[in-house]
Amino acid sequence: MTEQALRAALLKLQGKSPLPASQFTAAQRMALDQFARQTGAVNCLRQGRGDVYSVCNQAVFDAHVTQLSPQVEPSIAEQLPLRAQHVAHARDSKARRHQHGxxxxxxxxxxxxxxxxxxxxxxxxxxxxxxxxxxxxxxxxxxxxxxxxxxxxxxxxxxxxxxxxxxxxxxxxxxxxxxxxxxxxxxxxxxxxxxxxxxxxxxADYDGVGLSNFARLREVLGDACDFWLMPQWESKLARYGSVQLWRDTLRHFTTTVAQLPAPVRELTEQMQQLGMALEQEAVWLPAS
Structure with missing residues (x-):
């Protein structure tokens, strides 16, 4: 029983008991069934063509809800930063989408x-x-x-x-x-x-991550952005390129290379031929 699935299931059931099983995901139903066996606070009964979950011991149910989700009044929560809301919801600032605004x-x-x-x-x-x-x-x-x-x-x-x-x-x-x-x-x-x-x-670095970032940038800017190639990058790639960096970021390279425009194609072809990637700091190094 995952805590996240149980918390979501109990919060759905809170104040809405009984509730059809169709309102819960498979993971939430599994968590509720295990919770029912362990605590006796919830039961699942056949009703019509489907199952229905209901609270049968409110005090135990409420204690577990509070343990999993302290919560605050909705009017207060709306005024709080997103991560503070997550702490109130799940005692964890990263429990939901947690990027700052x-x-x-x-x-x-x-x-x-x-x-x-x-x-x-x-x-x-x-x-x-x-x-x-x-x-x-x-x-x-x-x-x-x-x-x-x-x-x-x-x-x-x-x-x-x-x-x-x-x-x-x-x-x-x-x-x-x-x-x-x-x-x-x-x-x-x-x-x-x-x-x-x-x-x-x-x-960016001339590796899979750097090229995938350029592809992401082009998704929002199209041709209004450029990828800068340092002077004599061909010689520097051959002399200072890293096989390990190429291998470490090959997954990003493979999924990105087809999305890149013609001006970057010569770089990607050379990287593939050599099996090497190059870090930005090579811009200061002599080419030969």
Whole structure:
């Protein structure tokens, strides 16, 4: 009997006893049957063409419901953060969908006069000044806000590329956004809701995960995003590529490669031929 299935079944039955068995999933019925045998607080009787569950010992039933789900008044719960609601529901902040509603990307300006504007509130983030004074900055983004920049937006997977920016093409005026391995769904939703920058460029590891992130980005932006290939990437892949990284991310590569556009095809073909993947940090290494 799984605790999750039992909790869901008891909460369905609470205040609605008796309830047809058809209202419960197979896992919930199995949990209820075991609960009935162990506690005697619930019974299952044949009624008409189907079975019906009902509470036969309210005190025991209520004690188990409280143990599994402390709960709070619905009017109070509606005002609480999502994870607090989960604690009230199941004593576990991750019991249900547990992603926080807000997302705070870490941003850094490259070049002068890089800024972000939010027209509806007349707000502005002077990112070049914030980067100079504090090293980086952040925004609280929601998919329906109007934050945008007149400069390009580069998405980088690893912190080294965010910390040190001399790998970027000379004269770059842009925002760097560090996303740490996987593009967050809230970030993708925000990018796809409206144009956010003059150009969106992904620089990821040349492996299955990096390429799958580009495929996910293209799902929301289409041709309005690019995958950046470092200078002399062919030589660097051959010299510094990793067989182990290729193997570790091959599953992602296999499920993604057919979705990638022509400009990335030469890279994927070379990766397949060599059986190697390449990490971002190779951008600083000599090609030969």
């Amino acid at each position: 807000s997302y705070y990307p870490l941003l850094k300006a490259v070049g002068g006069a890089v800024s972000w504007q939010e027209a509806e509130r007349g707000a502005e983030l002077a990112l070049s000044a914030a980067t100079r004074d504090f090293g980086a900055a952040s925004l609280s983004i929601q998919s329906d806000d109007t934050w945008h920049s007149e400069q390009a937006l580069w998405l980088v997977e690893n912190q080294a590329l965010f910390d040190r920016t001399d790998w970027l093409p000379e004269g770059t005026q842009a925002t760097l956004l560090y996303y740490g391995g996987q593009l967050d769904g809230r970030l993708l939703s925000w990018l796809g809701h409206r144009p956010r920058a003059s150009q969106v460029i992904l620089f």
